[in-house]
Amino acid sequence: MIGPDIAGIAGQLVAAADRGVAIGQLAAETGLDVDAAYAVQAELVRRRLDRGEQLVGLKMGLTSRAKMAQVGVDEVIWGRLTDRMRVADGGTVSVGDFIHPRVEPEVAFLLDRQPEPGEPVAEFATAVRAVAPAIELIDSRYANFSFSLPDVIADNTSAGAFVVGPWCSVPEGLDNLGVLLEIDGQVTQVGSTAAILGDPRRAFDEGVRLAGQHGVRLHAGWVFLAGAATAAVALRPGAHVRAVVEKLGTASLRAAA
Amino acid sequence: MTVDYETAARELIEARESGKPCPPLRGRLIPDEDIDSAYLVQQAQVRQWLRRGHRRVGAKIGLTSAAVQASLGVYQPDFGVLTEAMAVPDGVEVPCGRLLQPRVEAEIAFVLGADLPDERITTADLIRAVDHLLPAIEIVDSRIAGWDIAIVDTIADNASSGLFVLGTTPRRLADVDLRLAGMVLEQAGEPVSVGAAAACLGNPLHALAWLARTLARSADPLRAGDVVLSGALGPLVPVTPGAAYEARISGLGSVRTCFAKEVEE
Numbered sequence: 001m002i003g004p005d006i007a008g009i010a011g012q013l014v015a016a017a018d019r020g021v022a023i024g025q026l027a028a029e030t031g032l033d034v035d036a037a038y039a040v041q042a043e044l045v046r047r048r049l050d051r052g053e054q055l056v057g058l059k060m061g062l063t064s065r066a067k068m069a070q071v072g073v074d075e076v077i078w079g080r081l082t083d084r085m086r087v088a089d090g091g092t093v094s095v096g097d098f099i100h101p102r103v104e105p106e107v108a109f110l111l112d113r114q115p116e117p118g119e120p121v122a123e124f125a126t127a128v129r130a131v132a133p134a135i136e137l138i139d140s141r142y143a144n145f146s147f148s149l150p151d152v153i154a155d156n157t158s159a160g161a162f163v164v165g166p167w168c169s170v171p172e173g174l175d176n177l178g179v180l181l182e183i184d185g186q187v188t189q190v191g192s193t194a195a196i197l198g199d200p201r202r203a204f205d206e207g208v209r210l211a212g213q214h215g216v217r218l219h220a221g222w223v224f225l226a227g228a229a230t231a232a233v234a235l236r237p238g239a240h241v242r243a244v245v246e247k248l249g250t251a252s253l254r255a256a257a
Numbered sequence: 258m259t260v261d262y263e264t265a266a267r268e269l270i271e272a273r274e275s276g277k278p279c280p281p282l283r284g285r286l287i288p289d290e291d292i293d294s295a296y297l298v299q300q301a302q303v304r305q306w307l308r309r310g311h312r313r314v315g316a317k318i319g320l321t322s323a324a325v326q327a328s329l330g331v332y333q334p335d336f337g338v339l340t341e342a343m344a345v346p347d348g349v350e351v352p353c354g355r356l357l358q359p360r361v362e363a364e365i366a367f368v369l370g371a372d373l374p375d376e377r378i379t380t381a382d383l384i385r386a387v388d389h390l391l392p393a394i395e396i397v398d399s400r401i402a403g404w405d406i407a408i409v410d411t412i413a414d415n416a417s418s419g420l421f422v423l424g425t426t427p428r429r430l431a432d433v434d435l436r437l438a439g440m441v442l443e444q445a446g447e448p449v450s451v452g453a454a455a456a457c458l459g460n461p462l463h464a465l466a467w468l469a470r471t472l473a474r475s476a477d478p479l480r481a482g483d484v485v486l487s488g489a490l491g492p493l494v495p496v497t498p499g500a501a502y503e504a505r506i507s508g509l510g511s512v513r514t515c516f517a518k519e520v521e522e
Contacts (some may be wrong), residue, residue: 058474065448176507178453180437190456190505194441194448228450245436246453246507 004030010043013141022099022143026064026148037153038214045080053082060203061157061228064195071147074187077208079157087163095237096257097137102232105181105243107200108164109133109224124201130167133245137161165251177246179229184240189230200226260294266301272400278357281401287409303338311340318464319416321488331408335347337416345420348465358400361498362489363442363504365461366393366423369483376473389427392509395486396420422503424512433508436460440490442504452491461487
């Protein structure tokens, strides 16, 4: 039996991102399962690296019960971050560079060393040098943000862009920091880091473990986006977006008008 | 429509005591938008409780989240009265038979150290008047069948009050970030509701200010010793019989409640 066309699917997703035009779901018709979907993701990210981009970290997806229920799964997923996706804190993005961008507040970890796959939470503090408030801009390459689990994995878990605020030392508790998403100074989403698998450190553990299953190790200096603390909000041209995290501070971006 | 406050109050008290909910009061016993009459129905119930020897220990603020206000089409909070009979100790099992259709939500309890008789107050006055804070779980309930409530239904029904649980370690205002404090409500270790203090009118002190001003215009202003429940810091959760819930609020600690397995007949 011939497996799904990994390179072909990756090509379609890369083209959708390059053109800024959504495509239909691919997994069902191509028989893409979760493992093959991660192979597609690896291939499409490899194409970005061939263009000169650098891998700078990992991101987690589906880390909230609400999102898992929405997609009908009970497992988290991970994607890859490149330097091209990073936007300076307070920087500007162009909505036109994306298909239908949404923003969500997160927390980011800065890796101090390469964590071992399966390393327990107890070792967390020694693998992470710093933590920061962050904004993730997600942008599904699928029409209407509508996808199956293999679809979203193949699409690099909807990665679009990200902003990391000022790094600070890891506070005593990370499991219940209040999180706000402000658009133009108005609070539009209210949540807590507890929405991230109960504790963002668990998302870190899961990320190390799941990426390890696919032969991917995290490196010192990498950024780890732990997952969204609230629902995502559509990014409008001209909007000023700020994530505010208790004890950590803020990260912001602006969408060009 | 002439509102018969006592009849409406009696219907709600009967529903509370029998455990059998009543149909909505709006359009039947209270005109749709008649908020003043709804509060008079609430007061008639409270008078009845006080006549039976119960003590007013504070107040609860409701309709403090943007989502709940939008769902009811109202853009102001409401309030109900707390009596000592509604208080349940931290972690002590609640018999389900005491409640009709309970839901739980995590809140901040303000305990006042001074009277607030004047509606001309600032944030500074409130900060001086708050003696300490406690984490709280409010067990809200509705005497209206199926929670089919409009604004006048919930106000008449004492702002859908049920029971409340206070934590036992007092904290100062300075210990808590009243805008950013994270909240998680867990059932068996799983977060079932998450939020932050800002979900309550942007800052729970705003809710307290609204209540203090509102009650300063009434015969019963807030007094030293009163407990004020701020309003929810996140979405409310329908109670599962037999379940235990723990609310944790950043800077405030935690508080627990649990429910009996079987609904008493």
